[in-house]
């Protein structure tokens with residue numbers, strides 16, 4: 001990690017009421033041809049992770065309704081041992097994930113807190129997009145059971161694949177079917193602090209959450225003596241209070257204030273108070289949770305974060321909590337070690353391409369081994385002048401690459 005300047009500056013301080021985006025500032029430029037000092041920004045793919053370090057990236061922090069500058073919930077944890085975990089993959093979040101230019105083979109593990117679309121709506125993008133862009137193996141999804149089988153993650157994924165049958169069948173004809181598979185590990189949503197994943201020095205536990213119906217959970221990630229809590233949608237609950245205590249970094253939702261739900265989201269006052277204070281967490285309640293569990297760093301999310309909403313939420317939080325805090329926006333990143341926690345913003349390309357990983361792509365199916373999804377009737381409609389127009393280009397390309 002090459003954060004010497006800012007980490008020294010921020011060590012142990014992470015801005016007392018730092019609900020702000022760090023700006024590029026500070027340092028001394030020593031030569032007109034030399035480099036500038038650290039810019040308080042993270043450029044993906046330019047920094048090694050230390051063995052005992054976690055990099056946590058907010059790839060979605062918003063709401064179910066679409067907004068161009070804020071996708072729905074998605075956090076990516078990158079660990080010093082090379083493991084990466086997606087916690088939720090909410091609608092729109094894959095554009096932020098893709099801009100990190102991480103090979104899709106490294107993005108094969110997804111943990112779902114619950115099955116609202118703002119927490120898994122972009123699974124389709126990860127599934128099909130990753131399949132076309134270099135993932136060589138099936139996706140692995142972990143998520144809670146429901147109170148009945150049809151409310152659980154396995155049911156959701158089984159029927160997700162059925163809904164995308166046309167997509168899968170047409171891709172299977174030209175690509176290996178292997179990366180298009182999804183394996184599901186379901187676990188009991190009522191189990192408290194139960195291990196749902198344990199491999200390679202990483203433990204992930206789940207906690208019940210109180211949100212809209214039975215099923216939702218929060219996760220605790222433990223690695224290298226560090227504890228990161230990824231809170232899903234919930235009203236503050238006793239399980240989080242007990243087991244998220246003393247986390248290095250604790251994420252918990254904090255929802256829009258009831259007046260803002262009325263003013264900006266068009267909700268009735270009755271609906272606003274029910275949604276904002278009964279199945280989600282108000283800013284005051286969020287602050288109370290953080291004052292109780294005392295993480296090294298607290299992260300609030302799950303609202304459209306603009307000046308007015310941010311300030312209104314911060315005012316509420318400060319009534320009950322004044323410790324280290326980020327009110328997250330998309331592309332915020334935290335580097336977490338025993339010594340320090342730094343918060344920065346990511347600078348990444350809008351026009352990122354997929355990056356190949358180390359694994360060779362699996363072989364496509366042999367010709368004739370699967371029924372052709374295009375019928376003779378449809379094939380007979382090909383417009384010949386178009387074939388003729390492209391023929392010289394096609395022939396040249398085939399010759400160059402030795403294709404039949």
Ligand SMILES: [Zn+2]
Nearest residue numbers: 114116211233
């Ligand atoms: Zn939800």
Ligand SMILES: [Zn+2]
Nearest residue numbers: 116118119233
């Ligand atoms: Zn949500």
